[in-house]
Amino acid sequence: MKMNIQVNEKRIYGKRNQMIYGHFIEHFHRQIYDGIYDPESPLADEDGFRTDIMEAMKRIQIPILRWPGGCFVSSYHWKDAVGDERKPFFDKAWRVEDPNTFGTDEYIKMCKKIGCEPYICTNAGTGTAEEMSDWVEYCNLENEGQYAKWRIQNGYVEPYNVKYWSIGNENYGFWEIGAKSAEEWGRLVREAAKMMKHVDPQAELSAAALSDVDWNVNLLKNCGEFLDWISIHEYWDMVPEKNDLATYEQCMAYTVRIDHAVDEMRGLLKAMKLDKKIKIAFDEWNLRSWHHPNVHTIKQGIDKKDYLDPRDKNDDNSQYTMADAIFTASFLSAMNRNCDIVGMANFAPIVNTRGCIYSYSEGIVLRSTYHVFDLYVNYLGDTIIDIWSEEFPTMKVTHKNGTEMELETIDILATKWSDKPGLALSVINKHPVESQKINLSISCEGKKVDLYGISGETPDSYNDVNKNEVTIFKEDLGDFKSNMEIEIKPHSVNIIQVI
Ligand code: AHR
Secondary structure, eight states, rough: OEEEEEEEEEEEEEEEOOOGGGEEEOSSSSTTTTTTBOOTTTTTTTTTTTTTHHHHHHHHTTOOOEOSSSSSGGOOGGGGGGSSSOEEEEEEEEEEEEEEOOOOOHHHHHHHHHHHHHEEOOOOSSSOHHHHHHHHHHOOSSOOOOHHHHHTTTTTOOOOOOOOOOOOOOOTTTTTTTTTOHHHHHHHHHHHHHHHHHOOOOOOOEEOOOOOHHHHHHHHHHHHTSEEEEEEEEEEEOOSSSSSOHHHHHHHHHHGGGGGGHHHHHHHHHHTTTTTEEEEEEEEEEEEEEEEEETTTTTTOHHHHHHHHHHHGOOOGGSBBBHHHHHHHHHHHHHTTTTTEEEEEEEESSSSTOOOOEEEEEEEEEEEHHHHHHHHHSSSSSSSEEEESSSOOEEEEOOEEEEEEEEEEEEEEEOOOOOOOEEEEEEEEEEEEOOEEEEEOOOTTEEEEEEEOOOOOOOOBBEEEEEOOOOOEEEEEEEOOOOOOOOESSEEEEEEEEE
């Protein structure tokens, strides 16, 4: 089947916020220590940050970076990790000692070097509303109060002006230290939000929602007036205990579920008349969940160096294939289409574990998912426009739970730029072996057509140390002609620019 694709440039879905290309970094596995922060490494700069990782982060123009957790934050006390007297603490979420040598000042310094917005997640597990608002004071007040003065004394005269704050993490979950009931959550978020906004009225606040109507209604009723964001998290291939990763086709089946949490939240915000005030922050997302073979390391008396073992399964590069890349592209296209309500999304995490960058002592690996960010950030336009086709090819896929479904294999998103002429389309082909011919019905006679894409030899292609199976290729398709046919490779993510 040949697809005839129509674009209506005049029908605009919205101007996408760059922040949907955000990321997350947690004190977990080798994300901070032995990851981006490694003062001993010859690749580190004068402040201890790995320059190769930061350069890769700059290339994908990371707009925002959520920190320090995750579950980690729910027993974290920020005051122990600033100033000269750092107190190591035992991290009760991941059951390891954190030296606290990387704290707020190091995080802000790192964000400045990368050129991204900081986004701080507070301790709503064992922490108090007051501790959260003290943190806002430390970061954002010029010189009033003991905490702003403490920042100045630590050598940081200018306030950090952290605009984005998340109250807590997944505090609905039994796994989270200091988990809360819906009522407790509503009360804590309300008090914390009030105090944080009293310190800095410009601070934008988010708090965790859940796929549970009672929890969300309670939160929004109690705190809607204080919140600017509502936070959702999703990992589709959940395998925290075992390592039975979904097959390529099962990963494709997950792509139809991407919009689900957004649709639910949009409906609720509309019903509560909050959709013009509160936007969705998709605060943590990734196809793969994390695997934690070493959760009992300390109990079993295994040396910490084994905990930091790069052979940790989360860091097995062969697990991040074209399936991950296609899922990531499908997610980003969906968020672009939902740009009226989704204002931020943070891929979890940026480095190591299941991140899009993998680091080792001598360098980094850019996993397949990294190249998807590169394609979307650097090659797509910022305004989402209407696109359709009368027919979409399909394939049968069997979901992990055994149910069969008919899946559309082509996903298309159309964009244009607000500051220059031209169109850029994202075309994803989920089919493992069949290429797809498309025909663009657009009036762009004589404009230049370039295709930038990733595909790899097979759906299982991946990148590793000294192995680059997935990299961005460019095809110069010449000048645009009506009825021009473009061939889309199997298992590929493509940006077609007509400029
Ligand atoms: O990234 C590991 C954990 O996954 C995060 O701490 C938590 O927020 C999510 O469940």
